[in-house]
Amino acid sequence: MRLGFFDGNPKQLLFGNLGPSDVCTDDHQKLALDAAKQGIVLLDNNGVLPLSRTIIKSLAVIGPNANATKVMISNYAGVPCQYTSPLQGLQKYVSMVTYEVGCRDVKCNNDTFIDLAVQTAMNADAVVLVVGLDQSIEAEGLDRVNLTLPGYQEKLVTDVANAATGKVVLVVMAAGPIDITFARNMRKIGAILWVGYPGQAGGDAIAQVIFGDHNPAGRSPFTWYPQEYADKVPMTDMNMRANATINFPGRTYRFYTGKTLYEFGHGLSYSSFSKFIISAPSTILINSAPNNILLEPYSNNGEAIDASSVANCDDLQFNLMIGVKNNGPMEGAHVVLLFWKPPSTKVVTGAPNMQLIGFERVRVKKGKTKYVTMSLNVCKDLSLVDVEGKRKLVIGQHTIFVGTTSEHQVRHHFVVRQAGDESGEPLVSLT
Structure with a gap:
């Protein structure tokens, strides 16, 4: 109502003649990029990030979300001005980039493409794995049944990381938390980023963080629970507070008493x-x-x-x-x-x-x-x-x-x- 949708002919109103050129201004697109950068959370970093564009001459970009476009805007989004996928963003920093999907989609129902991804990782100075979810896994009316990576994605990450001869960065693109304990326990994975669904400029934002043109400062907006939490808590139990008599650990950072993968508000930086x-x-x-x-x-x-x-x-x-x-x-x-x-x-x-x-x-x-x-x-x-x-x-x-x-x-x-x-x-x- 405040936009005047019920006030008659829109062409005669303040916003009635606005078009894509008014929406896709330079300032608005810079805002989309800034929002994406601010939202990225550096979950783990063992000194691998930021990568040096002068040292990294070849880069392998692998994963079902590595070339994501529409996935990045999730639902409840307007028409984007343009997309920059993670692959496209990273190609701006390294001239020799090899891309392998690893899985046909995020459901990753088979391991057909994993061998190609492994071979690619073996010949690169660094590997960026972009995994996670999309609207086929989590959406309105479509709840996840577990907290793990779907299908063969865990195998993809494990096999590629073990085969890599250079630095390995894991990027998780998803709305909610995922139990990636296996990745945290792998020495070959030197850094982990959570990027949410970062919007139309997500690829540029991810690349700028990975190569140090932006110092990450995002904080996790939720608690990262282990898979055992989902196994233990019935979906029909909506209680928030912990109850020791029924071995219920509670929900959210306000009441949860169990083990976490990452706590609410966690987020690292390249500075201290x-x-x-x-x-x-x-x-x-x-x-x-x-x-x-x-x-x-x-x-x-x-x-x-x-x-x-x-x-x-x-x-x-x-x-x-x-x-x-x-x-x-x-x-x-x-x-x-x-x-x-x-x-x-x-x-x-x-x-x-x-x-x-x-x-x-x-x-x-x-x-x-x-x-x-x-x-x-x-x-x-x-x-x-x-x-x-x-x-x-x-x-x-x-x-x-x-x-x-x-x-x-x-x-x-x-x-x-x-x-x-x-x-x-x-x-x-x-x-």
Whole structure:
């Protein structure tokens, strides 16, 4: 409606005369490329990436998604301006590129083409394997039945990597997580990228990351579960929280207690970043609203204050300032993730293990430090929801985590407590 679809003749309206030339502008196509680059996640890197275009003279590009085009835009996409497949993107960096499909499609129902892929890998300075899924495997109304690579794709990856005489890079193109434990355990595979479905410019984005023209900073938007998780959890069980009595490990980073292949928020860079907290509160004092004077003060850890009884609850803000230093060899972006862990409480059951409450992307030159300020709302960001849907502020020690456990994680503890009515203490004390 906001575009005027119901306002009469579109030719007489603001957007009615726009055509492909208005959509496919240079700026829009640069935006598509930038979005693809920002979304790529470097899962593993044993010093293989970035590849050097001066050293790599021959490149083998192998896999059912190596020359993908339409696959990259997935569903719910408009008409692309043009496609750049991974193969086409990599051909811009190396003059001698050999391509083998390895599997006819992602279902990879037979191993007919694997031998050709193996022979190609044996004669290249480096191998880029592009595997994964497409809309024939995962789509609306089409759920996957497992978390593994389809058909003979695992054999393709294993045989090619074992035969390769040069560096091997694995690129996973898929919307959801795949159990690639076998690949992580192979010494011959030096780096692994997850690229999602990267859009029309995905091939250029992948190539720029592999050859170091873009320093990756993407973070995994989901938890990577092992296949045993899918074997253990019934599809009909929609519970989120872990239940030890039935050996259920829970779902998502907020509740999952089992082993992960990669955790939510995982993502590496060609640089190394250190983070430190510049300023943060040590105590947050909560006053009750004038018409909601509490009969008894909540002073014991684990007790909870109803957010509706807190004075100016929606306006209770505080800032957290974080320093980010680039200790690596090249400029790059870093996504600062801020997690919160509430105190233990019996007032609210099923509290999450932790919860993402903020994130910020910051670009830092090598050797330099940038500062990130995150504004948090006490009642919205530091509260739990009980079984009746009411927000509760838990008294006691809260913990902030900066970053994931797969990086250098910084912790900060602070106490939330109720201010005495007679104290005249501020609503939020940044002590």
